[in-house]
Amino acid sequence: MSANLLAIFYLISGILFILALRGLSSPETSRQGNLFGIIGMVIAIGVTILSIGNFSTGFLYLLIFLLIGGSLGAFIAFKIPMTAMPELVAGFHSLVGLAAVLVAISAFLNPEVFNLGVLGNIKIASLIEMSLGASIGAITFTGSIIAFLKLRGIMSGNPITFIAQHYVNLFLGLSVAALIFYLCKTQSDSFFWLIIALSFLLGILLIIPIGGADMPVVISMLNSYSGWAAAGIGFTLENTALIITGALVGSSGAILSYIMCKGMNRSFFSVILGGFGGTDQTSSVKSKEQKPVKSGNADDAAFLMKNASSVIIVPGYGMAVAQAQHALKEMVDTLKKNDIKVSYAIHPVAGRMPGHMNVLLAEANVPYDEVFELEEINNDFAKADVAFVIGANDVTNPVAKTDPQSPIYGMPILDVEKCKSVLFVKRSLSPGYAGIDNDLFYKENTLMLFSDAKKMTEDISKALN
Numbered sequence: 001m002s003a004n005l006l007a008i009f010y011l012i013s014g015i016l017f018i019l020a021l022r023g024l025s026s027p028e029t030s031r032q033g034n035l036f037g038i039i040g041m042v043i044a045i046g047v048t049i050l051s052i053g054n055f056s057t058g059f060l061y062l063l064i065f066l067l068i069g070g071s072l073g074a075f076i077a078f079k080i081p082m083t084a085m086p087e088l089v090a091g092f093h094s095l096v097g098l099a100a101v102l103v104a105i106s107a108f109l110n111p112e113v114f115n116l117g118v119l120g121n122i123k124i125a126s127l128i129e130m131s132l133g134a135s136i137g138a139i140t141f142t143g144s145i146i147a148f149l150k151l152r153g154i155m156s157g158n159p160i161t162f163i164a165q166h167y168v169n170l171f172l173g174l175s176v177a178a179l180i181f182y183l184c185k186t187q188s189d190s191f192f193w194l195i196i197a198l199s200f201l202l203g204i205l206l207i208i209p210i211g212g213a214d215m216p217v218v219i220s221m222l223n224s225y226s227g228w229a230a231a232g233i234g235f236t237l238e239n240t241a242l243i244i245t246g247a248l249v250g251s252s253g254a255i256l257s258y259i260m261c262k263g264m265n266r267s268f269f270s271v272i273l274g275g276f277g278g279t280d281q282t283s284s285v286k287s288k289e290q291k292p293v294k295s296g297n298a299d300d301a302a303f304l305m306k307n308a309s310s311v312i313i314v315p316g317y318g319m320a321v322a323q324a325q326h327a328l329k330e331m332v333d334t335l336k337k338n339d340i341k342v343s344y345a346i347h348p349v350a351g352r353m354p355g356h357m358n359v360l361l362a363e364a365n366v367p368y369d370e371v372f373e374l375e376e377i378n379n380d381f382a383k384a385d386v387a388f389v390i391g392a393n394d395v396t397n398p399v400a401k402t403d404p405q406s407p408i409y410g411m412p413i414l415d416v417e418k419c420k421s422v423l424f425v426k427r428s429l430s431p432g433y434a435g436i437d438n439d440l441f442y443k444e445n446t447l448m449l450f451s452d453a454k455k456m457t458e459d460i461s462k463a464l465n
Contacts, residue, residue: 007240009047014244016040021252027355027362027371044241081323086219086353087151093222094144097203100137100229101196104130107236108192114237124184126236131180131192133232135199140225142203147218150207157215158435159407160208172202211407211435216349217260224253260348293429293441295448298456301388301423302463304447308385308421310341312377314414315357316350318391318426322453325364328390331461332366338464343380344371345414347395378415387419389440391453393432398439406436422446425456 017040023033045066052059080088107114107130108122116126149155162168176198183191210218227249234242261268305311313332319325332342344366350357361371381387389396396416400408416422422445429448431437440446449456 006047006051009043010240010244013040013044013047013241014248016043017245017248021248026368027358028368030362044245048239048241085356085359086215086351087148089219089353090144090147090151090222093219093226094141094148096226097137097140097142097144097229100133100226100233101141103233104134104137104236105196107233108189116236120187122187127184127187128180129232129235131183131195133229133236134192134196135176135180136225136232137229138196138199139203139206140222140229142200143207143218143225144203144222146204146207147215147222151215157211159211165205165209169202169205172198172205176202216351216353217257219353220253220256220260222253224250224257227251227253256354260354291442293448294444294446295450296423297449298459298463300447301449301456301460304386304421304423305335305340305388305460306338306464308340310343310380310384311335311386311388312381312384312419313342313344314387314389314392314396314416315344315346315361316390316392316395317356318393318453320351320356320360321391322455324390324454324457325360325366327454327457327461329364329366331457331464334461334464342370343377345374345377345381346371347374347392347414350392350395374412374414378412381415382418384419385421387416387422389416389422389424390457391425393426393438394436396438396440397432397436398443399436402439408436416440417443417445420445423449425449425451425453427452 016036020033020037020040023029023031023036025033049059049062076088107116107126109119111117111119111122111126114126117123146155150157176195179191179195179198182188183195207218227246229246231243231246231250234240234244234246258268313328315325315328319328335342344361346357348354351360358371362368392414394408396414397408398413398417399406400411400413403409417440422440422443424441424446426448427450429437429441441448451459
């Protein structure tokens with residue numbers, strides 16, 4: 001395949017990737033966006049394979065590995081529940097990072113194959129590119145593994161801190177930069193392996209001090225890292241499609257992380273640098289389980305809703321766990337038949353990854369014009385009759401506005417407590433992912449509905465009919 005034709009196809013795939021990102025910016029166009037992304041990736045992979053030109057035994061192995069990887073990806077996509085999507089994304093990010101490291105190692109050990117020179121005399125620019133790609137990839141790999149373990153519950157979601165951790169991270173970062181310099185100067189393989197080893201360690205140390213409340217930001221941040229790692233390796237391989245794709249993923253992930261940090265009142269740099277300046281989470285983890293709460297049942301909830309003129313639904317991770325979105329849609333349809341205004345309030349970090357709740361509601365065919373982000377609907381809580389909180393916890397916690405020692409202090413929350421009546425569906429009074437008690441449980445206008453989210457919603461629907 002000629003270089004000009006190759007460039008044209010890569011350009012087409014790049015345009016499709018841009019259109020994919022544009023489509024994914026809205027739930028209404030997300031399916032179309034996914035389709036553009038799939039077509040763009042098929043073109044990029046197909047053209048790259050055809051550009052090799054050498055259909056040897058190695059090429060056959062390549063096709064076999066592509067088939068195995070594609071089959072595994074399709075199987076996981078079909079089988080994975082939406083509740084496990086955050087950790088799946090973190091796991092996939094780790095694979096992207098590891099792939100970048102392995103390609104960099106291959107390019108360093110066999111530079112002639114990649115037209116980078118010879119071992120011991122590699123182009124300086126190529127050394128910088130592969131070093132940065134390997135370093136960012138290694139950070140992405142171990143950081144994503146830690147995020148996966150925290151999201152899966154294998155590792156505690158609480159921040160893990162130690163004395164002078166930020167200075168240690170700074171030292172490691174500067175050490176990696178110094179090693180890249182000396183690698184370019186001496187081309188010693190010892191420096192290359194040290195870069196990778198220190199980067200693996202840095203990835204762990206950057207993520208362990210970040211608490212569960214900030215984990216959605218971590219996911220989008222690691223997504224950005226994986227993109228930059230791919231872009232760096234793209235320069236090494238002189239692959240335009242990989243450069244374009246990596247840059248798009250890296251920049252869009254960074255923008256999303258910034259938007260989420262702004263929505264949570266978090267410092268963007270504090271998160272990407274490993275929670276620098278974060279609060280001590282242990283200071284505010286005090287159990288209030290002994291305080292009295294008002295609890296009710298489905299009939300009580302149905303009575304309040306029947307006599308309401310407006311109801312705001314606040315979905316959270318508990319709804320995802322119970323797979324209650326379809327039951328919720330049926331309940332809402334019943335309320336609408338009784339001329340009750342219903343809307344949905346979505347917090348930017350509801351669930352454990354960006355857009356988690358939006359996807360679940362779209363799955364249940366909830367109209368897009370009924371779903372509102374925090375900034376759009378927060379003022380409406382004071383005018384609403386009933387707020388129905390189904391599994392959301394940290395994003396409704398008033399302590400974010402009252403307790404400076406809280407790990408979520410300063411994070412904008414949904415002003416659910418301002419509603420006339422609050423129906424809170426939860427299995428127990430256990431704390432949310434941030435590990436802190438929710439003051440909303442104990443408010444005078446709150447009625448706790450202790451049950452599985454799906455069962456309680458179904459029971460309320462029956463009581464409404």
